[in-house]
Amino acid sequence: MKIEYTLRVLDEFTCLGGDCPDNCCTDWEIPVNQEIYDKWKSLPEGEEKQRILNSVAITNQDGQQVIMLAQDPENRCVNLNSDGLCSIYAHLGPDYLGTICREYPRVSRETETKRVNTASLSCPEIARLVISADTSRTPLFTTPSAAQANALYAPDEASFISDFLDTWMSGTLAQRKYPLNVRIYYLADILCRLATLSAQGAFDPAAMRKICKEYKQELFSINLAVKNRKFRPDPFVAGSFWKFIYQAGQRLFKLNENSNEARSGLITTLASLTDELENQYHKIYEEICAHRQRARPMIRDFDSGFENYLTALFKYNGFPWYPTEGNYVATFVRCIIPFALTQLILWVKVGEGERLIPQTIWDAIYKVERTVGHGPGIYKELGENITLLRLDKYCACLLDIY
Numbered sequence: 001m002k003i004e005y006t007l008r009v010l011d012e013f014t015c016l017g018g019d020c021p022d023n024c025c026t027d028w029e030i031p032v033n034q035e036i037y038d039k040w041k042s043l044p045e046g047e048e049k050q051r052i053l054n055s056v057a058i059t060n061q062d063g064q065q066v067i068m069l070a071q072d073p074e075n076r077c078v079n080l081n082s083d084g085l086c087s088i089y090a091h092l093g094p095d096y097l098g099t100i101c102r103e104y105p106r107v108s109r110e111t112e113t114k115r116v117n118t119a120s121l122s123c124p125e126i127a128r129l130v131i132s133a134d135t136s137r138t139p140l141f142t143t144p145s146a147a148q149a150n151a152l153y154a155p156d157e158a159s160f161i162s163d164f165l166d167t168w169m170s171g172t173l174a175q176r177k178y179p180l181n182v183r184i185y186y187l188a189d190i191l192c193r194l195a196t197l198s199a200q201g202a203f204d205p206a207a208m209r210k211i212c213k214e215y216k217q218e219l220f221s222i223n224l225a226v227k228n229r230k231f232r233p234d235p236f237v238a239g240s241f242w243k244f245i246y247q248a249g250q251r252l253f254k255l256n257e258n259s260n261e262a263r264s265g266l267i268t269t270l271a272s273l274t275d276e277l278e279n280q281y282h283k284i285y286e287e288i289c290a291h292r293q294r295a296r297p298m299i300r301d302f303d304s305g306f307e308n309y310l311t312a313l314f315k316y317n318g319f320p321w322y323p324t325e326g327n328y329v330a331t332f333v334r335c336i337i338p339f340a341l342t343q344l345i346l347w348v349k350v351g352e353g354e355r356l357i358p359q360t361i362w363d364a365i366y367k368v369e370r371t372v373g374h375g376p377g378i379y380k381e382l383g384e385n386i387t388l389l390r391l392d393k394y395c396a397c398l399l400d401i402y
């Protein structure tokens with residue numbers, strides 16, 4: 001028996017179609033599965049069939065046939081009509097859409113013990129629904145009944161560990177009396193301790209339980225230390241962390257010189273720093289703190305929205321219930337980067353005098369998810385900047401992430 005988690009707002013989702021501010025048929029390379037291509041080939045002879053078959057580009061990659069929807073010179077799927085609607089859907093209905101087109105933004109993933117039905121935050125409507133969901137009484141995802149949870153069996157140690165950590169992570173995020181940055185820091189700190197145990201060959205389920213057991217007490221202590229300003233990130237490390245976040249965003253999000261983000265003082269400061277002198281990292285951190293401080297009162301109006309965003313990010317990317325290649329730290333960092341970049345962009349917007357309204361928030365989220373969060377980009381980035389996988393070195397920087 002599998003425990004099933006479903007993103008509740010999926011029930012409310014309806015594709016915005018021609019009203020979508022940034023539809024998913026533009027800028028993305030969209031594969032067509034063989035089954036649907038064969039279905040197109042079996043259509044009655046005629047103009048429609050020819051038009052659809054002409055809308056794909058077929059290549060050979062490593063001996064495998066790859067079928068992709070062709071794009072026009074503006075990177076729009078050639079099947080997108082002038083009303084912003086799909087002409088295959090309009091003429092033949094949903095049964096003739098390729099799997100990705102039919103299912104996006106919905107995604108289902110499963111392990112031996114769990115199945116998660118969620119959706120990509122790269123869709124503006126999903127981002128809006130997630131941010132706006134009232135989770136004060138009902139969690140963002142359906143949760144298993146006690147009977148289901150008790151019936152859960154863990155067939156092997158790896159499943160037991162991921163199930164245990166998933167419950168621990170949800171329990172930590174549910175401690176809403178502590179600020180979100182404190183909860184994020186705590187998660188990161190425990191992951192570092194577990195990684196150290198693992199590196200020493202001393203990791204086992206009993207040690208894991210022991211480390212995760214006192215989470216309420218630990219959250220209390222961290223929060224107190226932060227409040228009393230006894231615990232702060234090291235300015236040098238924090239400066240380099242935020243510079244990385246900016247640079248990763250610049251590469252992945254393609255921030256360019258003409259964008260609002262680039263024109264802001266913060267981005268100019270970051271962009272102009274090309275060497276790695278200590279006093280410059282201090283300077284970056286000073287700028288970050290000033291921007292964050294200015295934006296904080298407005299950002300705090302959206303506490304539950306950001307908590308929903310983080311919860312959805314974790315579930316979508318498998319943290320900690322289905323870690324990529326079994327690596328919990330990498331999966332966590334993969335979620336933290338877009339979250340941090342979204343904050344950075346919003347701080348900059350406030351710095352430019354923009355008022356944060358719900359639309360500004362979901363707009364920033366879906367754009368970050370559409371570019372930075374989509375595909376294997378972040379893992380590639382982590383492969384090239386492996387210092388980011390040394391979470392223990394910059395764990396305290398996550399206190400500023402929200």
Ligand code: SF4
Pocket residue numbers: 014015016017020021022023024025104105122123124125126
């Ligand atoms: S991005 Fe979302 S709302 Fe927009 S067209 Fe695609 S599925 Fe519909």
